[in-house]
Amino acid sequence: MKNGTPASCPGCAATGRRVDDSTPGALLRPNAKARLTGGGYRFCRTESCDVVYFDEGQELTFGTADLEVTVFQKSSDPERPVCYCFEHTVQSIYDEVGARGASDVPEDIGEKCRAGLDDCEHNNPQGSCCLGNVRRVVKEALRARGDVGKVHGASRGCCSGSGESQHGS
Ligand SMILES: [Zn+2]
Numbered sequence: 347m348k349n350g351t352p353a354s355c356p357g358c359a360a361t362g363r364r365v366d367d368s369t370p371g372a373l374l375r376p377n378a379k380a381r382l383t384g385g386g387y388r389f390c391r392t393e394s395c396d397v398v399y400f401d402e403g404q405e406l407t408f409g410t411a412d413l414e415v416t417v418f419q420k421s422s423d424p425e426r427p428v429c430y431c432f433e434h435t436v437q438s439i440y441d442e443v444g445a446r447g448a449s450d451v452p453e454d455i456g457e458k459c460r461a462g463l464d465d466c467e468h469n470n471p472q473g474s475c476c477l478g479n480v481r482r483v484v485k486e487a488l489r490a491r492g493d494v495g496k497v498h499g500a501s502r503g504c505c506s507g508s509g510e511s512q513h514g515s
Contacts, residue, residue: 347401351433352386352402352403352404352452352501353388353398353402354393354404355388355390355395356397356400356404356407357390357392357395357396357397357400357407358390358392358394358395358397360386360390360391360392360395362382362389362390362391362400362474363388363389363465363474364386364387364388364389364393365387365388365389365399365472365473365474366430366449366467366473367386367387368468369387369389369399369467369468369471369473370387370399370408370415370468372467372468372469373413373414373415373468373469373471374399374408374412374413374414375412375413376434378408378412378413381406381408382406383401383406384401385401386401386402386403387399387400388401388402389404389471389472389473390402391419392420392470393420395420396409396410396420397409398410398412398413398417398420398471413471415427415454417471418436418470418471418472418476419471419472419479423436424436424437425437426441427482428476428479428483429451429455429470429479429480430469430470430471430476431455431458431463431464431465431466431469431470431476432454432455432458432463432464434451434480435457436483438451439451439480439483439484439487440483440487440489440490442487443484443486443487443488443491443493444491447488447491447493449487452477452480452481452484455476455480457476458500459475459477464488464507467497476482476497
């Protein structure tokens with residue numbers, strides 16, 4: 347590490363979250379994957395920053411165009427995935443909430459995770475459970491509908507590094 351802030355994104359200076367070494371390998375396009383060296387990658391979740399992964403030596407960065415999937419945090423496309431393991435999109439959650447004023451998606455994901463059916467480390471660019479993001483989308487959809495109802499389901503991600511929900515809700 348050549349400077350004092352190995353955890354800071356070279357693009358926006360925000361602190362990136364460490365991902366498993368296998369996460370970029372699973373999600374990068376082949377030509378970007380060929381640039382991977384060693385380990386120690388972090389994920390930048392800043393919406394306006396194009397850097398998705400950077401290494402702690404800050405010599406190597408991968409942008410949104412280097413990934414096979416659309417990064418939830420860095421897109422405003424309603425068709426983008428929010429749950430990468432079970433293929434829920436922002437739009438599909440808005441549609442469900444719009445139709446019935448509630449969403450079973452957080453509970454459904456929680457159950458499938460408990461059954462061990464998820465593989466967040468290799469499906470989700472952030473390398474951890476999506477539940478925090480899903481709950482935020484459900485809340486936004488309820489608010490857009492003029493409803494401030496409760497979001498049911500597990501309040502935390504199911505796996506280590508529980509998504510975006512660690513600041514509580
Ligand atoms: Zn950044």
